[in-house]
Amino acid sequence: MEQYHDLIVDLLKAFGETFKMLGISLTCSILFGIPLGLALFTTSRGLFFDNRALNLIGGFAVNIVRSVPFVILLVILLPLTQWVVGSTIGPVAASVPLSVAAIAFYARLVESSLREIDSGVIEAAHAMGASPIQIVRHFLIAESLPGILRGLTVTAVSLIGYSAMAGIVGGGGVGDLAIRYGYYRYQTNVMITTVVALIIFVQLVQMIGDHYAERADKS
Numbered sequence: 001m002e003q004y005h006d007l008i009v010d011l012l013k014a015f016g017e018t019f020k021m022l023g024i025s026l027t028c029s030i031l032f033g034i035p036l037g038l039a040l041f042t043t044s045r046g047l048f049f050d051n052r053a054l055n056l057i058g059g060f061a062v063n064i065v066r067s068v069p070f071v072i073l074l075v076i077l078l079p080l081t082q083w084v085v086g087s088t089i090g091p092v093a094a095s096v097p098l099s100v101a102a103i104a105f106y107a108r109l110v111e112s113s114l115r116e117i118d119s120g121v122i123e124a125a126h127a128m129g130a131s132p133i134q135i136v137r138h139f140l141i142a143e144s145l146p147g148i149l150r151g152l153t154v155t156a157v158s159l160i161g162y163s164a165m166a167g168i169v170g171g172g173g174v175g176d177l178a179i180r181y182g183y184y185r186y187q188t189n190v191m192i193t194t195v196v197a198l199i200i201f202v203q204l205v206q207m208i209g210d211h212y213a214e215r216a217d218k219s
Contacts, residue, residue: 010177011193017091018173021098021163022156028099029106029155034148036062036103037110038136047122048132065104070162073097094171098162106155113147114140146217153209157202164198174198
């Protein structure tokens with residue numbers, strides 16, 4: 001009985017660390033990923049902030065981050081992590097590479113959602129005399145909101161998997177628990193418990209994301 005009590009305590013602590021990593025990185029993806037996605041879209045050829053050089057530089061930087069496997073990105077960004085938070089161990093430290101990966105990943109999803117908007121919407125906004133900022137706020141974001149929310153859900157689910165990888169380098173969370181107990185100590189019950197808990201967590205995130213995306217689509 002005491003063994004199961006310790007497992008529950010460790011699992012709750014691990015999920016608390018995972019929630020912390022997910023919360024920080026998702027917040028960063030929203031604060032920086034949406035503006036970056038908007039910048040990639042509005043600086044593309046033929047739009048009102050047309051800037052080919054800026055678009056190429058931004059797109060290239062995003063592609064570099066997305067091309068690097070996350071485990072390698074964790075190692076590459078260790079100096080940045082040390083500089084930002086003063087440590088390379090723990091959930092807050094793991095949130096730095098998670099945030100970098102999330103921003104690049106989500107920016108592309110936001111850009112893709114914006115590209116699905118009918119060009120007639122932008123032309124109609126121009127015809128009504130709307131400024132570029134008004135077009136972004138009242139037309140682009142409003143029209144692409146369901147896609148932006150679905151992209152956020154996809155990003156959140158991906159970050160859950162990434163956060164589990166962060167346990168390899170001492171990031172804590174569910175991944176660290178599974179590795180320490182399920183792999184090094186051969187406690188299969190711990191591994192199965194963490195996997196089941198992660199499956200349930202992902203399903204909940206997906207259901208919540210789909211719910212809000214559908215509401216935005218109907219409004």
